[in-house]
Amino acid sequence: MTSKIIFASNKLGTLEDQQIQDMLNKFNLGKLVSFKKTDLGAMGQTLFVTSNKGKYVFKGNPLYEGQLIEEKYFIEEMDKRTDTVVPAPYIIDDSNEIFGWSYAIMPKLEGEHLTSEILKNSLKKEDKLKIAESIAETLRSFHEWRVNEFGELNVQDFTITPFRDSYPKWLFNRIRYWLDDAKKYSKISNQDIAWVEKLLVDSEESFTAFSSPTFVMGDFKPGNFLVDGADDWKVSGVFDFTNSYFADPNSDLIKMITYYTDNDEEELAKHLVDTYFNKVENKEDIIKRLKVHMLHQRLLDWGSAKATKMVTWDDELPFSMWVKAYTDLIETIVE
Structure with missing residues (x-):
């Protein structure tokens, strides 16, 4: 499944403040402070979201059916099997009621990119x-x-x-x-x-x-x-x-x-x-x-x-x- 995806890209499009707040409300993640596209998100699927409760990464509009389920599985396995910090918990909303497509929300990790x-x-x-x-x-x-x-x-x-x-x-x-x-x-x-x-x-x-x-x-x-x-x-x-x-x-x-x-x-x-x-x-x-x-x-x-x-x-x-x-x-x- 994943290895067939090379150059495909689904973009998030224009998202409204209220949509992001609705998402935060759904999972009790606080009041929206800000959100912006990630600098290195090559597939255009991710946002940084900040609320009064924390910092998160939002990932939506999957490239293929099962993408988020697959990633959640691998992240949870890495979290169990290794000491490496991964973005867990990885929360998935399969409904289309807020954005018109499914999405995941996960904690933003600490640190800098090697290229910074x-x-x-x-x-x-x-x-x-x-x-x-x-x-x-x-x-x-x-x-x-x-x-x-x-x-x-x-x-x-x-x-x-x-x-x-x-x-x-x-x-x-x-x-x-x-x-x-x-x-x-x-x-x-x-x-x-x-x-x-x-x-x-x-x-x-x-x-x-x-x-x-x-x-x-x-x-x-x-x-x-x-x-x-x-x-x-x-x-x-x-x-x-x-x-x-x-x-x-x-x-x-x-x-x-x-x-x-x-x-x-x-x-x-x-x-x-x-x-x-x-x-x-x-x-x-x-x-x-x-x-x-x-x-x-x-x-x-x-x-x-x-x-x-x-x-x-x-x-x-x-x-x-x-x-x-x-x-x-x-x-x-x-x-």
Whole structure:
């Protein structure tokens, strides 16, 4: 379910003060002080709401049937299974009486985004290293939720719906689908396709041999977690579990590896990876799978950038050359 949603977006539209107050009244959450759209809400579904009783995040107009139910389930599981702070309680109103669509209301978490100007101008190197460690430890705690099948959550009975055929086939076909889609917006040559196919072939055995699926957040990036240094620098909260499923946990590392390396902080990427794997001896299979996960993510980024014409790199640079710089980086970081 969630993994099929890539670029879809339902907006909240214009909301009135009285609608927000009606929502607060329904759950005894106080008198409205203010509300505004969140700065990093890419899907346009979220608002910050402040009342005289507290600060909340409002999420509405679901992208697909079951989105809020699914996210509530994952948040409640993370709240039970880990020490990570998540937005619980996650309250859902399935009725359409106030806004015309269902919505959720949850507590606003404390902390700052890693990308905030406050942190960019104040963090020291040792602070950044501690944050990288905390990110790794947070992901490791998420990935302790081990399951028996690769797949997605069925919100009807909260079982896992297995991927069609197998996880490797699902992943590889997904990559081929988005590579073909990228042809609509950019030049994808036969050489690019051959390079992708070789990478998939080289990794196939590693994926086939991997038989320990875990919970995967699916979108672990600076926009979806907060950090705080009140006691010691660490991840202070994680939210947005809309893209979660059950598969190879290593895929959750990709967006942070990319973020650090794009900001010339390769040392932090390496420190995060070293902390996460904690002296794993045989990393050959891990490297092969990480390269494919990097290809997958960078392909989505490439297609989105080309489709929206928000290209920030040389427009003449071939796709395979562009993404190869990232896949090659995996070998440097995972030693």
